[in-house]
Amino acid sequence: MLNRLKLLLLFSVLSYTSINISLAQKIGYVDSEYILNKHPEYKTIQEEITAIGAEWRKEAQSLTKEIQEMYNALKAEEVLLTEEMYEERTAKIREKETAANAFNNRVFGTNGQYYQKQAELLQPLQSKIFDAIERVSRKNNLAILFDKASGLSMIYTDPRHDYSDFVIEELGIEENK
Template structure:
C-alpha cells in the first residue's frame, strides 16, 4: 500500500513538473527583418532573380518574333522550309522550357542559391534561439511566423528581442 501511495505521489509530482515547463515563442520573420545581412541577401536574390526573369522573357520574345516572321513569310515558303522553321521554333521553345525548369523549377538554381544564402543566417538565428531558450529555462519555443496557428500570444512570452540581442543586432528605433 505504501509503495502504491509513493508511486501515486511521484507521478503527481512528475505531472506537476511537466505542466510547469516554460513555453515561449519567437517571430522569426521579425528577427530576420531586423538582421542586417537579411536585407543584403534579399537584394542579392532579387537581382539574380530579375536577371534570370529577363533572360526567360528574352527567350519568349525571340520565340514570338520567330512565330511572327514565320507568319509573315508563310505564303512564300515551301512546305519543307515551313517545317524547318517550325522545327527551329519548337527547339527554341524546348530550350526556353528547359531554362525555366533549370532555373525556377523545384530544386532549380534560384531556390538552390536562396538556400545557399539563407542557411548560414537561419543557422545563426537558430543557435541564438537555442541559447535564449536555455538561458531562460524554456522547454518549448514556438515560431509565430511558421505555419503553426497561434490564435493569441501574450507578449510577455515573446523572446524575439532576446534573440536579436543574442545576435548582437542593434535596435534602430
C-alpha cells in the same frame, strides 16, 4: 499489506510530482520573420537574391522574345515558304520553345537554381539565428519554443511569451527606434 500501502503512496506522490513538473515547463515563441527582417545581413542577402533573379528573368524574357520574333517572321513569310520550309521553321521554333521551358524549369522550377541559390545564401544567417534561439531557450529554461512565422496555427499569443527580441539581443542587433 503495509508495504503495499507504502508503495502505493510513493507511486501516487511520484505521479503527482511528475505531473506538476511537466505542467511547470516554460513555453514561448519567436517570430523568425520578424527576427530576419531586423537582421542587417538579411537585406543584403535579399538584394543579392533579387539581382540574381532579375538577371535570370531577363534571360528568360529574352528567350520568349526570340521565340515570338521567330513566330512573327514565320507568319510574315508564310506565303513565300514551301511546305517543307514551313515545317523546318516550325520545328526550329518548337526546339527553341523546348529549350526555353527547360531553362525556366532548371532555374525557376521546384528545386531550381534560383531556390537553391536562395537557400545557399540564407543558410548561414538561418544557422546564426537558430543558434541564438537555442541560447535564449537555454538561458530562459524553455522546454518548448514555437515559431510564429512557421505557419503553425497560433490562435492567440501572449506577448509576455514572445522571445523574439531576446534572440535579436542575443544576435547583437541594435534596435533602430
